[in-house]
Amino acid sequence: MKKFSKYLYLFVVFVFLYIPIFTLILYSFNKSTYSVAWKGWTWSWYTKLLANDSLIETAIHSLILAATSSTLATIIGTLTAIAIFRYRFFGKKLLSGLIYIVMMSPDIVMAISLLVLFLLIKIELGFWTLLLSHITFCLPFVIITLQARLSQLNKHLIEAAEDLGANEYQTLRYVLVPVLFPAIAAGWLLSFTLSMDDVIISFFVTGPQFEILPLKIYSLVRLGVKPEVNALCTIMFIFTFFVVMVSQFLIKEK
Amino acid sequence: MTPSKANWLKKASITTISLWLAIFVFIPTLLVIATSFLRVGENNFVIFSFTLDNYQKILDPVFFHVFFASCYLALITTFVCLLIGYPFAYLLTQFSPNIRRILLLLVIIPFWTSSLIRIYAIKILLLQIERSLRFFYPDVSILYTEMAVLIGLIYTMLPFMILPLFSTMEKLDRRLIEAAQDLGATPRQTFMRIILPLTIPGIIAGSMLVFLPVLGLFYVTDLLGGAKNIVIGNLIKNQFLVARNWPFASAASVFVIILMAMLIFVYIKSINRFGGSRHEKVQ
């Protein structure tokens, strides 16, 4: 009986976590346009989305932004994680602490700070400001994903490579990057989702010329519940779902 | 590990990240702090004269209400998430590693899903529930109440509480619990004296990950709360983009930064005090 109540508790919490999402997915197939009542199945909202050129353009903007920012964040983040792992240097503890603080700090604080910076140095708000901001908030996640993998690594691996004559670059190229590859890929994927999903920071640092998907979704959901929006949100959720599955598979311990 | 011999890769990595954090985190934060002490000019620009007005304004009843209500909302959300999440995370640790991995994945997926989409999703559900209930009670209203906002926030933030709790509990050495029981502790005593103190860092980390973001989630109001339940995020957004009062928006932001600094301080203290168990793991 006690065991049963434990399972029931877990079950109820999982239902709470997933029922809204399933409702969203279900209603993205609802024929009814205005009412929340169920009127039968349809694909039409999805086909409508695909026919919406401005939406597609926005999505392409977002994909470009996410791919660029996550790639750059992954490169910088990987090198940082490796540097923290293998070298002794001045301010190492401070740097690691700062990375955690950046990860913990609420989006609204980072948003305001970056906007003040961009306005002050007079960069035009748009792609570049979005890119710089997205790299900034993705960095700690890449670094921490990499650090989790590095902490399981045999520290002598690097020494073994050096011992066999490899220089810094060769050690990185032939040993560290291949060994860390799953974690690097996972870091990239997580950055990609973060970038695709971010609303708060993007809202502040975006400009009128470069519209991106999460902000588009924000402007749509403000207008109320609509089946096209349900379909769009469903696509976004499924996208996140797959990315998380793949990244978890990549970083799972051997 | 060739000491003394500086190499370009090390230099390049450390320089890049240090510059990046300096330019995009450290300097901007200083700028916000500086701005919070300035005055607003006529053309919606700042005037470089020192003032504490912006902080005094936080105490102005109109704005103070927002700060107070916002913190109150965040506090309740944190508390309820902890109440639901703590036993949940503990139960997760009881499963065999394979099942645990799957169940954990089910928490990680919402963790990574955009909170905007999740708030929108719960809005749809609440709409459904409201519609069904109105069938019986025509006057009932769920959406655009404080309750709706709270449910939405709890729903969105719950994974952020569960994951840090789970990771501290997973590190908890099972043998400590067995040792306590072996020494005659009742389940209640075992919990109060062993499990709870050792999971305090997780509780604080989880609370931090719930409390702080809630203050900034300005779209909750847009989706669930109507105009009544606004958080600091809404205030900052309006002051910055609509009222163009940068100094006051900055002061509000500094307020959040100070809260964050305090929570981080408490977190570090708790790790130093209660986090010792991790080092005692025998191989």
Add this chain to the structure above:
Amino acid sequence: MTQKIIELKNVSKSFGNDKVLHNINLDISNGEFLTLLGPSGCGKTTILRLIAGFENPSDGEIFLNGEKINAIPANKRNVCTVFQNYALFPHMNVFDNVAFGLRIKNLNAEEIKTKVDAVLKMVKLENFAQRKPHQLSGGQQQRVAIARAVVNDPLVLVLDEPLSALDYKLRKDMQIELKELQRRLGITFIFVTHDQEEALSMSDRIVILNNGNIEQIGSPQQIYEMPQSLFVAQFIGEANVLTGHIEEVQDDFIKVQIAQSCYQFHYTHSKLQKNDKVNVILRPEDLQIYLDNAEKTHCLSGKITNIVYKGATVDLRVALENDNVVTISEFFDDSRHQKFVVNQTIQIGWADGVEVILHDT
């Protein structure tokens, strides 16, 4: 004297304020099997890492083949390392692991293949070339690690507790294999271990380290039979330490007072003087036990406190009159040992010359 391959001259090493090596002087001859032995934290691994190039000395000089190598990084030294947990590259198969060093040197593919195949054959892994490290047993991984190092024709091979991860039986086999390999290759092995038995059975010479100082350097026999310090005596094998002081010093013998009795030893030690405190070291296997007061010159009386049967041998613990406890190890002989019981008063004797007398400092 054979050629010196490695020389350490007044080498010190500190990590922050923590000085882990104090003025180490050590010459290593070409082709010898040298073991660095000591308890954990004694500095043995640090010496190894200094030789391999993973650390630089804080002070002093290191020479490899007569050339000063203080500032030469690990990847430019002709010294190869076998790491404690092997540190095989997990993403490469056995062949690629072994070929790594040769590829870094840009050898052509044919040459690499010939060399790698030859060395894999030598460690009996020619059929495992395509396996990944995690598909190998501990002993096989160990062999890959050795192959990966020796394929580069190093002047010196350093091994950091390479056998510690293996189980007892496999460790014994690998000890013999390693020793044979070293003889066949003719290169210098510097071996780090905390296992004294391993050190005694494999080494040409042993360096005993304690707290960052060299306690003694010598052949296994010298180390065991002629320990120069109490630490060495107690670290290597078991040692009974009897405390006493010098009663009389003569040209060809000394008299030592232990407990209430006085003992005469044929011993000439220029430094010992009357009234000096000394420790008399006696190995358990050098002691015999007697029921009666036989007319032995070296005889102590005491009470048996414990008898421990160990299969081939039996250990008897005896409390002496001055409360010192002595262990005696004898080959087990049923008819002889059934005469002894706990609490029995017995006599302990030993042959002249087996004792080591150390000045108590």
